[in-house]
Amino acid sequence: MALADRPPSEGPALPRPRISVWRFLWPSRAKPGFRRTARVPWVSIAIISVIVVMALFAPLLAPHSPIDQTLRDKLLPPTWMAGGSDRYFLGTDAFGRDILSRLIYGARVSLVVALLALTAGGGVGLAIGIVAGYLGGAIDSVLMRLVDAAFTFPAILFALLLAVTMGQGLGTLVIAITLLLWASFARVIRGEVLSLRQRDFVALARVRGCSALRIMLTHILPNVLNTFMVLVTLNIGVVIIAEATLSFLGAGIPPPTPTWGLMISEGRGRIADAWWVALIPGIAVTLMVLSVNLFGDWLRDRLDPRLRQL
Amino acid sequence: MSEGPPLLRVEGVRKYFALTKGILFTQTLGYIKAVDDVSFEIRAGETLGLVGESGCGKTTTSRMILNLEEPTEGRVLVDGEPIHGLKGEALSAYRAKVQAVFQDPWSSLNPRMKVGRTIAEALIVNAVGDKARIHERVRELLLQVGLRPEQAQQYPHEFSGGQRQRVALAAALASRPKLIVLDEPVSALDVSIRAQMMNLLKDIQTQDNVAYLLVAHDLATVRHMADHTVVMYLGKIVEQAPTASLFEDVRHPYTRALFSAVLVAWPGRQEEEIVLKGEVPSPLNPPSGCRFHPRCAWVMPRCSQQEPVLREVSPGHAVACHLFDNA
Numbered sequence: 052m053a054l055a056d057r058p059p060s061e062g063p064a065l066p067r068p069r070i071s072v073w074r075f076l077w078p079s080r081a082k083p084g085f086r087r088t089a090r091v092p093w094v095s096i097a098i099i100s101v102i103v104v105m106a107l108f109a110p111l112l113a114p115h116s117p118i119d120q121t122l123r124d125k126l127l128p129p130t131w132m133a134g135g136s137d138r139y140f141l142g143t144d145a146f147g148r149d150i151l152s153r154l155i156y157g158a159r160v161s162l163v164v165a166l167l168a169l170t171a172g173g174g175v176g177l178a179i180g181i182v183a184g185y186l187g188g189a190i191d192s193v194l195m196r197l198v199d200a201a202f203t204f205p206a207i208l209f210a211l212l213l214a215v216t217m218g219q220g221l222g223t224l225v226i227a228i229t230l231l232l233w234a235s236f237a238r239v240i241r242g243e244v245l246s247l248r249q250r251d252f253v254a255l256a257r258v259r260g261c262s263a264l265r266i267m268l269t270h271i272l273p274n275v276l277n278t279f280m281v282l283v284t285l286n287i288g289v290v291i292i293a294e295a296t297l298s299f300l301g302a303g304i305p306p307p308t309p310t311w312g313l314m315i316s317e318g319r320g321r322i323a324d325a326w327w328v329a330l331i332p333g334i335a336v337t338l339m340v341l342s343v344n345l346f347g348d349w350l351r352d353r354l355d356p357r358l359r360q361l
Numbered sequence: 362m363s364e365g366p367p368l369l370r371v372e373g374v375r376k377y378f379a380l381t382k383g384i385l386f387t388q389t390l391g392y393i394k395a396v397d398d399v400s401f402e403i404r405a406g407e408t409l410g411l412v413g414e415s416g417c418g419k420t421t422t423s424r425m426i427l428n429l430e431e432p433t434e435g436r437v438l439v440d441g442e443p444i445h446g447l448k449g450e451a452l453s454a455y456r457a458k459v460q461a462v463f464q465d466p467w468s469s470l471n472p473r474m475k476v477g478r479t480i481a482e483a484l485i486v487n488a489v490g491d492k493a494r495i496h497e498r499v500r501e502l503l504l505q506v507g508l509r510p511e512q513a514q515q516y517p518h519e520f521s522g523g524q525r526q527r528v529a530l531a532a533a534l535a536s537r538p539k540l541i542v543l544d545e546p547v548s549a550l551d552v553s554i555r556a557q558m559m560n561l562l563k564d565i566q567t568q569d570n571v572a573y574l575l576v577a578h579d580l581a582t583v584r585h586m587a588d589h590t591v592v593m594y595l596g597k598i599v600e601q602a603p604t605a606s607l608f609e610d611v612r613h614p615y616t617r618a619l620f621s622a623v624l625v626a627w628p629g630r631q632e633e634e635i636v637l638k639g640e641v642p643s644p645l646n647p648p649s650g651c652r653f654h655p656r657c658a659w660v661m662p663r664c665s666q667q668e669p670v671l672r673e674v675s676p677g678h679a680v681a682c683h684l685f686d687n688a
Contacts, residue, residue: 254427
């Protein structure tokens with residue numbers, strides 16, 4: 052682009068680069084000029100911003116109530132299709148509820164769950180990773196075997212079990228996702244702490260008389276926050292999918308509260324005749340997760356290239 | 362030097378690192394004898410140089426003096442009190458007395474902490490005085506090491522290597538220690554800055570009467586700074602003497618080789634450089650008898666069988682070598 056726009060006086064004429072949609076979506080590492088790290092993911096940022104704004108201002112933006120049923124208007128297709136109504140831009144579901152409004156309110160649930168689960172799971176993982184990595188020895192061995200155990204644990208099964216015993220709801224969902232997340236945080240943070248612990252400033256802090264707790268809080272923690280933030284963004288996608296999966300399976304937020312997973316679940320029976328009921332929230336989940344992951348990749352490359360293997 | 366009990370006394374200290382295999386059922390394959398029966402003393406206000414090539418145990422020795430490692434055997438005493446196993450108040454008192462500056466100025470400051478906070482840390486931890494007094498002390502320390510007081514608000518990445526080393530020194534001085542372990546304090550610095558740093562260290566010593574344990578591989582630094590010098594080879598002391606006497610009258614073959622490697626360009630003196638054969642043997646399986654015998658030019662049959670002990674050859678000058686058994 053920049054090359055093509057440049058006036059000819061500024062240098063020899065260069066062939067105009069071919070802009071290929073395919074290359075943009077799937078840049079090849081082999082091709083010269085591949086610099087994914089340098090490309091700010093504006094599209095992702097825009098999509099994430101739209102979803103965040105939707106969640107924040109849901110009552111102002113939603114044209115209808117997300118819960119009220121208008122059975123007369125059930126299963127209307129989106130506006131642009133034959134038989135679509137001007138009142139329901141993205142159509143309605145089997146109970147005549149406006150899909151656009153449910154989508155907008157559903158963003159709230161996704162983001163609230165992501166925020167709570169990442170705070171809880173990430174926080175627990177961060178604390179365990181720091182303690183295990185810094186103290187080492189038997190404590191490290193025990194905590195890391197716990198992490199190994201957590202990785203082998205079928206999280207979905209556990210979530211279903213929780214939903215049965217504790218009842219469905221936001222709390223259950225957050226606990227289930229927290230249990231799914233903490234171990235991967237703990238493992239990565241521990242690795243980071245192991246290398247930090249070897250740095251001279253940690254030994255010097257001990258020489259100055261700092262307690263282990265003080266060293267962990269003032270010397271280790273601030274130095275793993277970069278990594279932590281990268282992990283958080285990379286895991287937002289995981290949480291959104293987990294929430295959608297659990298809601299889909301009926302172990303998440305109970306109806307009629309709209310969540311994207313629940314909307315897909317409710318629409319799947321009618322995928323043949325009213326595809327929009329399931330497909331539109333499906334597209335929303337896909338876009339959100341894709342955007343968050345691309346953004347996370349970029350943030351990782353910018354802040355902490357050592358984490359590339361994640 | 363002044364009489365009275367030594368500030369620091371290292372008594373027969375050994376540090377063996379177990380080399381193990383397996384995670385659940387650990388199997389000890391052997392021990393790396395990083396430090397093997399080392400003893401020396403430092404008096405108040407004095408500088409002791411600890412020299413030797415990498416891997417000879419200098420850094421391990423200094424880490425034991427800093428109570429970062431426990432010795433396998435032997436004791437380290439500061440002001441007559443063993444430092445290992447100290448707890449609570451006694452440990453804090455010891456920590457305030459013994460501080461350190463390390464080699465790598467890029468690793469010795471927390472990149473996420475303002476340097477003023479790093480300097481003040483020892484004072485904050487020991488709850489010395491209120492905020493205003495700590496602030497005043499940080500200001501004073503920055504001036505003492507030749508930095509500007511405003512720089513307390515900056516982060517380490519805003520400093521050059523030499524400046525960082527000054528910050529590290531200020532942090533070490535905060536608690537008014539009696540002993541500072543200087544582990545290769547200038548070897549990471551540009552040659553032009555080295556002299557400045559060494560002069561600063563000397564000035565501080567005269568002002569505050571602080572003792573230094575100078576760990577170095579660079580003999581010029583040791584010669585410039587140290588009152589006494591201890592030469593280590595493979596975890597053992599091979600020669601120890603007042604610096605002036607050592608540089609005048611080198612005895613041990615290893616020390617000779619070490620000195621000849623750096624002093625060939627000394628004006629007016631043309632000595633043949635002694636090039637050592639072979640590599641430093643593994644401390645996991647050190648040679649029998651004298652640890653230096655496989656590489657020694659004056660090797661005798663006795664050397665591979667009998668371990669030489671440190672023996673005084675002239676006042677204050679001790680050598681561990683069979684060549685001087687009858688001296």
